[in-house]
Amino acid sequence: HIKQQGKNSYQFYNDEVKAIFERKVLLEKELKKALQNEELYLTYQPKFDLTTHEMVGYEALIRWNNPHLGQVSPAEFIPLAEETSLIVEIGEWVIENVLQQLSHWKQKGHPLLKVSINISNIQIKHEQFLDTLTFYMQEHNIAPPYIELEITESLTSDDKKTIPLLEAIKSHGVGLSIDDFGTGYSSLHALNHLPIDTLKIDRSFVKDMETTKYGTDILKSMIDIGKNLKLDIIVEGIEKEEHVLLLKKLGCRTAQGYYFSKPLLPSEIEEYFLKKMPVAVNRPSH
């Protein structure tokens, strides 16, 4: 009987591994065609000022709708795109699209707000990256201060090329933000070595505020570190009014999360503008 059970669980494990592998193969195959088949699109999640409730900017978040697979999360397909180097092409498509969108909104007379673009480590290290970025900024006539790149801490300083690269990006006037701050292995080290403007504190710290003994103290300490280093701070994953109240008490000014808004389609962002909802134009920083 025991032997039988062992065999079953082995079989089960085997089936599961096989299913994971097969999905990966299918995803890779479909992802290769996603760009030319126009299956990718962008959503924009607003960022808000906690005190004035003005929209101060937004983050571009990629979406993939495939006829066979349905909606696939970027958390699943971006790592695959990174493995297959497709990320360089997809990342360029994101940059081009975002700048086109901003230029479109500008031409329609909507306020120009700062946009954040998520950049993969592989994409940023590609030798054409900075040329590509500056090319599209010029082509669509968008000034660098309206662009912020969200990078992760894993782009650490042990790679000697990283810091000169980030400095070159910054010398063009483009902003740099550390995404998911606090979840990497070298958070504080990164702060001391990377030329960044903004700390984007990971949403797990918001959850910890409610559920753990020192959650609030840790979040407060992170906000204070950012302030001491003259960095802008934004907290992600705000889902409730209590989060807003607590963050305001901790001295945080900017936040993002489902409580304010989920990621929106460009048409929904336009509706927001058309309704003359409050936006913060020409705000120098977060």
Ligand code: C2E
């Ligand atoms: P991220 O950059 O940390 O983005 C935040 C993620 O949290 C987004 O998931 C967003 O929809 C979600 N989110 C926003 N507010 C809340 C909230 O209040 N509660 C919760 N639970 N979640 C919230 P999404 O859009 O699925 O993106 C997942 C990740 O995929 C992103 O994490 C980013 O690392 C990556 N990604 C998305 N778009 C791009 C892209 O264009 N390029 C690259 N390289 N990566 C991207």
Ligand code: MG
């Ligand atoms: Mg991000």
Ligand code: MG
């Ligand atoms: Mg994040």
Ligand code: MG
């Ligand atoms: Mg995250």
